[in-house]
Amino acid sequence: MIEFMKRTAEQAGAIAYADLLRLKASSIHRKGTCFDLVTDTDRKVEEFIIGQIRAEHPECGVFGEETGRSGQDREFCFIIDPIDGTASFAHHLPNWSVSIGLHRNGIPVAGVVFQPVTGDLYYAELGKGAYLNGSRIHVSSRTDLSEVIAGTGFACLRAQWKEENNLTFFNRIAPQVQDVRKYGSAALDCCLVARGSLDAFWELFLQPYDVGAGTLLITEAGGCVTDLFGGAGFPGKGFLATNGALHKPFLSFFHDYRHLCR
Template identity: 45%
Template sequence: MIEFMKKLAWDAGEICLKESAQLSADDLDFKGLRDLVTVVDAKVEDFVIAAIQEKFPDHDIIGEETGITDHGSDHRWIIDPIDGTTSYFHGQPFYSVSIAFQHKKITQAGVVYAPALGQLFTAVRGEGAWLNGATRLSVSPATEMINAVLATGFACLRAGREPNNIHYLTKVLPHIRDIRRCGSAAIDLAYVAAGKLEGFWEMDLNIYDIAAGVLLVEEAGGIVTDMSGGNEYPVRGIVAANKKIACDLLDLLERPKLQQ
């Protein structure tokens, strides 16, 4: 299964790279004032879904652009064809193809591919997480927030959330080394898994933004919770880090700590 997923993500990434050279404002549409979508998003998702349906015609599929295909199966695919469309449209490299495979709603395999960065992150439940098939991933060992570089995003602004993440950013930022903002939650989670970031939090994401990335973090030794320390993510927000940083981050977010 993971080999099929890797090839699928790689081929989808090649479409992104090829199409980016000729992308124009005419190829752009809006789901909201700040929420961009391009013709390439739809093209990539159609490609991925067609490949899955050819191989597994009875499987359910959730796609960002096409919604839910429900056959009543125990097997489900969750696809974000371009996570970070704004970065993609503006010629920045921080976008990814995210594909997760679930059995009875438990993610069993996940792939996050950042084609412009040449980074293919993969995970299989119980078998670890890997970068480009060669480097096994492990979350950062940092134990102090002042040594942490965290990532976040602002999907909440598109959703009109109050209080929004700017409120939480002002609480967190004075206590950490720095913040990063690339615009792809899937990459942020992959970077937490790889120890390139110490942690990540965000509000108002969807299942297709995080399904593959969550498995990467878990298989790299990290934990994922909602912003109350529970497991209702992404509905109640999401926090991903090693256990110590997650506890401290939840504390700064004025949420209950995890049991240490």
């Protein structure tokens, strides 16, 4: 199954990249707010991925960002984000990716994230480790907050910049760590934690397809994933991924702020 997922992600990425080279403003649309973009390519790529699944694995369900759920009661379900980081894609920035996860009865068992601009292919299978372009990857070993590079994001579903859209947490964490980065693709943020480039990543208001592949990449690379309060309620109660050693210190930043994660 993982070879099918890798091949499909690379093919989907090639379709998206070809469209990027001739992207026009008329193909960029707004879903609900001026912050939440979708392109014709998002839909085209998702349709391609679903077509491949239907052709080779029709027994599996599908949950896609653009098309919703189909066959979600089946044992295996693919979780698809055709272009994670659509705003970056629309502005010709490199931080966007194709994300395909496979869950068995709700548990991640395989995940692939492909970054077409760089050609980087991340993948993992349950119990078999995490890989980047064929080489095993691991989370970082940092334990000192003053040396930490963390990643975060600000949900595109916001109506405006608000306290409950991560600003409280950002203002608590940023002074305590070496630096904070915002890449604009939760799937790639997960990959960066898995490879040890980021030591931690947190975000609010993510959807299952945003981290459907990345969650497994992190845990297979030796990291830890929970909601912002140490439970399994992610991404609904926020999403926190770390190298494991930093998980407890990061959880302390979110204590007593459950009201911001409704």
